[in-house]
Every structure is written in C-alpha cells, then in structure tokens.
Amino acid sequence: MALGIRSLHPVFAGEVTGLDTARPLSRDQVAAIEAGMDRYAVLVLRDQRLTDQQQIAFTLNFGELEHTRGNAITRPAELRLDPAFADVSNLDKDHRPLARDSLRRLYALGNRLWHSDSSFRAVPATYSLLSGRVVVDKGGDTEFADMRAAYDALDEATKAEIEELICEHSLMFSRGQLGFSEFSPDESEAMRPVRQRLVRTHPVTGRKSLFLAAHIGGIVGWPVPEARAFIRDLMEHATQPQFVYAHKWRQWDLVIWDNRQVMHRVRRFDDTKVRDMRRTTVGGTEMTVAQAA
Amino acid sequence: MISIRQITPVFAGEVAGVDITRPLSREDVAAIEAGMDRHAVLVLHDQRLTDDAQRAFTRNFGVLEAAPGGHIATAAERRLPLDMQDASNLDQDQKPLARDDRRRMFNLGNRLWHSDSSYRAVPAKYSLLSGRIVVERGGHTEFADMRAAYDALDDATKAEIEDLVCEHSLMFSRGELGFSELSDQERAMFRPVRQRLVRTHPVSGRNSLFLSAHAGGIVGWPVPEARAFLRDLVEHATQPRFVYSHKWRQWDLVMWDNRQIMHRVTRFDETRVRDMRRTTVAGDAITVVQVQAA
Numbered sequence: 001m002a003l004g005i006r007s008l009h010p011v012f013a014g015e016v017t018g019l020d021t022a023r024p025l026s027r028d029q030v031a032a033i034e035a036g037m038d039r040y041a042v043l044v045l046r047d048q049r050l051t052d053q054q055q056i057a058f059t060l061n062f063g064e065l066e067h068t069r070g071n072a073i074t075r076p077a078e079l080r081l082d083p084a085f086a087d088v089s090n091l092d093k094d095h096r097p098l099a100r101d102s103l104r105r106l107y108a109l110g111n112r113l114w115h116s117d118s119s120f121r122a123v124p125a126t127y128s129l130l131s132g133r134v135v136v137d138k139g140g141d142t143e144f145a146d147m148r149a150a151y152d153a154l155d156e157a158t159k160a161e162i163e164e165l166i167c168e169h170s171l172m173f174s175r176g177q178l179g180f181s182e183f184s185p186d187e188s189e190a191m192r193p194v195r196q197r198l199v200r201t202h203p204v205t206g207r208k209s210l211f212l213a214a215h216i217g218g219i220v221g222w223p224v225p226e227a228r229a230f231i232r233d234l235m236e237h238a239t240q241p242q243f244v245y246a247h248k249w250r251q252w253d254l255v256i257w258d259n260r261q262v263m264h265r266v267r268r269f270d271d272t273k274v275r276d277m278r279r280t281t282v283g284g285t286e287m288t289v290a291q292a293a
Numbered sequence: 294m295i296s297i298r299q300i301t302p303v304f305a306g307e308v309a310g311v312d313i314t315r316p317l318s319r320e321d322v323a324a325i326e327a328g329m330d331r332h333a334v335l336v337l338h339d340q341r342l343t344d345d346a347q348r349a350f351t352r353n354f355g356v357l358e359a360a361p362g363g364h365i366a367t368a369a370e371r372r373l374p375l376d377m378q379d380a381s382n383l384d385q386d387q388k389p390l391a392r393d394d395r396r397r398m399f400n401l402g403n404r405l406w407h408s409d410s411s412y413r414a415v416p417a418k419y420s421l422l423s424g425r426i427v428v429e430r431g432g433h434t435e436f437a438d439m440r441a442a443y444d445a446l447d448d449a450t451k452a453e454i455e456d457l458v459c460e461h462s463l464m465f466s467r468g469e470l471g472f473s474e475l476s477d478q479e480r481a482m483f484r485p486v487r488q489r490l491v492r493t494h495p496v497s498g499r500n501s502l503f504l505s506a507h508a509g510g511i512v513g514w515p516v517p518e519a520r521a522f523l524r525d526l527v528e529h530a531t532q533p534r535f536v537y538s539h540k541w542r543q544w545d546l547v548m549w550d551n552r553q554i555m556h557r558v559t560r561f562d563e564t565r566v567r568d569m570r571r572t573t574v575a576g577d578a579i580t581v582v583q584v585q586a587a
Binding site: 100101106107109110112113175177178179180217218223224225226227228229230232233267268 | 392393398401402404405467469470471472509510515516517518519520521522524525559560
C-alpha cells in the first residue's frame, strides 16, 4: 500500500497511512515522510507497535539521535529507559507511577506548558518522535501549535519589531514558572541559558516561524519583566485554537513533530494511572544565533 | 433616567443617563448596584471627574480602600494619595517612568489577568477606573466573566475545586514576570493570604472562579501542580467568549466587581502618557479563615 498523508487540521498536522515504521524504510519512504514533515510539521501514524530498538532505527532515518543523558534532575541510575530516550512517562525505574510529591513528577509538570523540545540547548532539536506505549483514557492529550501560521498572522509592526530579537532559554525558566526553583549549583550550571532567535526560518520551506517556548526567560537587551510580559502575549497569540491541533492518544500511536515549526504541551490527566510515552529526538545541526561568550 | 445596554452576550453593560460628577439619588445608586450585580462591569462615557468627585461617587458603594501594601512605591514616590490607586505610567513629576524603573517593572504585573486586592485578606469589592489621559493604540483593559467561566466548567471539575483554597500574594504575580528582588520589608508586606477558589456572590448567589495572577499555590497541593492547574483554569476562564475588551476614550469611567471579574491591561507604548486613576471599594468579608503567622 502506498504511503499517503491526510490533513488533520486546516493549517497543519497530517495522518500518515500505508507505512509500517517497525520495518526498514525505503529511501522514497523516508523522503515522503520528510516532505510531509516540511509541509505538515506534525505527522500522526496509527498502530505502530514499536520496540525501543525499532523506534531508534526509525528515528535514525532523519538524523542523529539527541542523547538526553537523563534530564537535569534525574540521575543516570534512576533512568527507566535507554539514554537514547526521553522518558515522557509518569513512571519510576520500577514502572510505577511517581509519587505526587516526587521531584521528578513535579519537574515533569513543566511539560504542561507550551514548549519546543530542547530549545534550551544551543543546538536545538529538529524532530521529536513520541510513541504511545500505554495511554490513558481521559486527558493526557498532546496539543500542538503551528508557529508558522502564528507568525504569518502577526501584524506587520510586530513582525518588524521581533525580526532580530534574541531570547534566552533555560529549563530553569520553564520550571521556575511553576515555582520549581530549588536547583543545586551543578544543576544550575547544567541549565545555563542559551540564546535563540525569536524568528527562525525553515531550511527547506523558507517559511518563518515563531521560536517560542516556556523555556524562554528573557529577551537580550530587555528588562526581564517586560520581556516576559511580551513573550506571554506572543504565546497567547500563537496558541489560539485556529493554530492548535489536539492529539487524543490511542495505544501505539507514533506522533512526529518538527520542533523548529511547532510548540507542544501535554494536558492534565490522572497521573495515578500509568501513561508510558517514549520519545526519541533528532538532534539539530546548527545554532539559531551565536552564543554569548 | 439610568439605562444599561449589555455589551457582550454574557456580561458588561454601558450606562447612559447619569452624570456621576454630581451627587446621585438613592434610586440612581440602586440602579447602578443592580447593574453591577447583573453585568459585573459597567462603562460610563464622558464623565469628567476630579479626584474628589471620583471619591464621592465611589463612596456611594462602600468604604474607600486606602491601605498600604499594594505597591513598592514609597510615600515620596507616590503621585496620588493612598485612597487613589495610580494605574498610570507616570512618576510623581507626571513623566513616564523610565524603561527600567523598578515601579514600572512592578506595574507590568497588570498585564497579567488578576482581581484587584485578591492579595488582601479582605479583597476588594468594586474598582472604578477613570481615564484621564488615554493612549490611542493599545492599553485596552480586558475583563473576563468568572461566573460564566465557572458555569462552563464540567461537573467533575466543579466538584474538584469546590473547597480548594488558594494562596495569593503580589510576590507571586510579580515573580511570574521575573521580578523577585524584594526587600525584607516588602516581603513582609506581601505575605500570602488565603482565598477560596470558588466564591458565591452575596446578592446574586452566583458562583464564580476567584482566580488571579496573585494566586501562587493551593493549600495542600505541591506548588508546581497547583500552578499548572491554576494556569489551566485561567486559560479556560479567559477564552474570548468570556472576555470584554474595553478600548478607552478620555473620560470613560469603568467600574467592575472584583468578586466576579478578572481584568488586565494590554500592551501600549509606555513612552506616551497614560493617566488612569482608580478608586476601590473595600470588601467587607474574608472568603476563608486566615492562618496565623508562625
């Protein structure tokens, strides 16, 4: 069966049919997915019963794996999954839901804020690939917002104002927004802010997009409160319903998104239930702006 | 003869037929109070108020709130006396505050959805804002109807939040914008207070969401979980269908019921003079018992 893509939303997001991502892909299939990503920015594939190894193999079609080495607050010994994965579950090493006041759970609540994966790295990610191994019945949708359409909808004065702005991104800022701010000196050093252009241009399509994320804590040259108020306004603009696709998970869904073109977030769910989601990430290849010395 | 035209499908009314620069009859006061109970926001155009006339009009509805604790400006830095809240962008010499002035940083918190004085144990009843000098572009005041927002929640959420108690402080709203360098004295002044999340209007009996950027926690909840949940509620409660955006004309007087409404100001060019003066009718009850200081 030929690979096909059906549109899920008026401005972006497509559903792919006719592809088994558990098996090796032909060059044409890889090209078709890449072309679909350039156009739709989010692709949904149903019924992809992936093992971890198969997910890694599929991901490698699109570039190098971004190795997370855990996150800022999870020690290697606490990892449930291979370091090639970002563990987006609510589970501990023994596959049990994290306790309500567990630091790891509270840290993971940052995913409820709109963000772009790895925008806090000097070289931010391209694709994220999220596999729904165990999904929840109610809530836990992943929502996506099209940052190209959001950019296009800005008035000309705003486009001119933001064209050259540089933002500072750090996990400290997104976690700080939720009042999670107790970090050790080592953690703070690991989360040192990086710089990203606010307006970026897609290397293939040439389309501009807003590079927004909850990880943003400032704009270079702006007083912090003014920067944050302005970023909040842009976020509100960029996440209006006409730019948003809400994905309701079925088990074995694989959803791929281009972090250069979309923001995403998870919605609230009963996290005493098991939700096992595993993400692989394609590392980016370039910075959006020179870093501060 | 007072008449009120509803502005949006769910709330906000435009009042005609009254000059509030002059003393009001008992009937006029009752008509405005009834309008507030119903519409929660009232707009009155062409009211050329002096400060004293604004105070006099405000006293029709209760006692003026004139307590310190609402701002970091020192007495010497204040442009207006304590019974008149300065919602302008001006310093005591009537000049726009410098971009990096600490008072301006603090005032930027008004860009976040909030309810006036929700950080006081006894939160405010009405706010009355007079547009003395308005800006041409931006600087709208937006209002969101917390009764309609409550009504639109699903039953499971209504049950979940019914007895929740939030902690409110100016520290939290300012902290959201990264303004956190406060003196010990300021911290003491901004000590959190408790407020019910669901409150009931004393006249209409309608329930509403008592949300505000000042809310930084829910009693008994881990802080990040509380903040993520409050953000979801604020997002729900400020959908366009619950919002009225007021574009100012000079001499508009807009009054709102903080027990039923959140509001915020939208961005404007702050090198321009925007002189807005607010009087506030103090509330008369706490929403929940306070904890004693340790």
